Amino acid sequence: MELLTKTLFLCLALALANGGPLQVLFSPCSDASLPDRCEGIEFDAITPDEKGNTFFFKGSHLWKGFHGAAQLANESFKELDDLHHIGHVDAAFRMHNVENPDDHDHIYFFLDDKVFSYYNHSLEDGYPKEIQEDFPGVPSHLDAAVECPKGECMTDSVLFFKGHDVHVYDITTRTVKTKTWTHLPVCTAALRWLEHYYCFHGHNFTRFHPVSGEVSGPYPKDARAYFMHCPNAGHGGHYEVPKCSEAKLSAITSGDAGKSYLFAGPIYMRLDTRQDGLHAFPIIRAWKEVTNGVDAAFAYNDNMYLIKDDHIYIYKTAVHYTLIDGYPKTLKEELGIEGHVDAAFVCPNQHTVYVIQGRTMSDVDLSATPRVVNDRPVPLPMSDIDATMCNAEGIYLFKGSQYYHYETPMILGMSRMAPQSLPVTNAILGCQD
CATH class of the missing domain: 2.110.10.10 (Hemopexin-like domain)
Structure with missing residues (x-):
């Protein structure tokens, strides 16, 4: 309060000196004294x-x-x-x-x-x-x-x-x-x-x-x-959050530690920290070896798995993201999977990764050594899935700006007709409704 009092007395003195008591009513001193961070602070x-x-x-x-x-x-x-x-x-x-x-x-x-x-x-x-x-x-x-x-x-x-x-x-x-x-x-x-x-x-x-x-x-x-809106300053860090009706994912994952990531083309966003604002970063900033985006992603046992083409990258999450020695490996070598992967997910506290390829879903026991894919994939009632995520609320399968919801992998595997698709919302992806 001491500084504020001194400032007010200074403004009052300047106003009286420049125009008498009436000038006090119109003195711009308080506004003029405000610092402007766009000037460089x-x-x-x-x-x-x-x-x-x-x-x-x-x-x-x-x-x-x-x-x-x-x-x-x-x-x-x-x-x-x-x-x-x-x-x-x-x-x-x-x-x-x-x-x-x-x-x-x-x-x-x-x-x-x-x-x-x-x-x-x-x-x-x-x-x-x-x-x-x-x-x-x-x-x-x-x-x-x-x-x-x-x-x-x-x-x-x-x-x-x-x-x-x-x-x-x-x-x-x-x-x-x-x-x-x-x-x-x-x-x-x-x-x-x-x-x-x-x-x-x-x-x-x-x-x-x-x-x-x-x-x-x-x-x-x-x-x-980057950290403020200033005239004539290009904001290289801002990201225009897309409309929910225009959402298009490459992958999405939520790990046991509560961290949720959205991948879209060459960028990723952290979803669970949205209280600090949604912001896009290049994927290579966190996972520097992944240079061309991802096809699928899932988290398991404090590790992050990223799939691109026929290779899989496994990163330790203990201290940021560090690629585990010996990776990337081929999908065939790591999971027994061949061909393009559209999406993959692991449910909380489970040991099975479900891999979606076209209209089929395979599963791999991640706790087994070596890891072997189930040789009897189940058919799915829909195709062209972009990304999948499993959390406490169930399984989300994203297709463009729509998604399908299932309670468990078993229900998904037994379904022969697709449920009514639902529009992606801000609550799910942080997009603009």
Whole structure:
């Protein structure tokens, strides 16, 4: 509030000096003083909240989301100014700790040597605290912070940046390991967005691997072209979500870990994180060896299986996606399958992959060694299936912008007439209704 009060008094003084009391009613000072991120800003901190809204902080202001004007930060998080009287946030992140609901999805702000914890924009009791009290071993006066869930990092962790040092905080053990990434720019803000990690510096950003710090691709890039809507700035990262009536999939899969992916041509989208916005990425960004799209995909035993032509690629999912040694292999060698595959699916907590080719469906026991395809495929009541997915609600077979629903693979295999097809909806694919 101290900064806001000073600003208002300054505006009042300028208005009185330039036109007397009447000028106060029309003074543009408050609007003119708002920072414009399209001019090029080095952000102090970036974090999503528990609802998926992304906040960009600069000084006493913030932006909510990828478009819109700046607002005073103390309108959303008033205690940051009331209790600490500091001009900016050093670092911020959204906690990922599903094993502890008292922490999960809470936002942590770091200011000098203090930490603030918010949920639903309300400061938690007992805060602010000393940083060391909540995060032992983590230094004060940080530059940036970002959460890193298990599966993307080795354990549920937080990356704290100070200069070129990265302090990796293990949430469970409350221990810190420090790395030095001199190849990465000094980050003034960091963001995890749709399973990717971004270091913001100046008005640019650099994408990095959260375990190694490795930078792949042509970076840095201008943040104004990707993380905000700015005039005359080509937005290379935006993806126009298609209309549901125009949906056309190549593959779709949902794994036991809850991750759901949609593949369409050369791109993929993560569906289960839609609270952070739907966004398309090239398939080769996550699965760099798959250069020409996929025909089918399924998840099994913490691995992702991608089928293209007569080859199958198997990726470990423990730390991002790493191709298992010896792959790709032929479908014949891995599954005993020959010919083009239209779609494939594995149901939750099951060991059988069902493979659709034309009007037939075969099955392979993935727990068997060697894997052998059932030599008696069952006929299907429809053809030209684009993609299939099995989850707790049943089996979805997608054909263009329509889909068929079955409760179990057995019911699907025994059906001799296709049920009424249903239109694809936003609830299923995140498309525009």
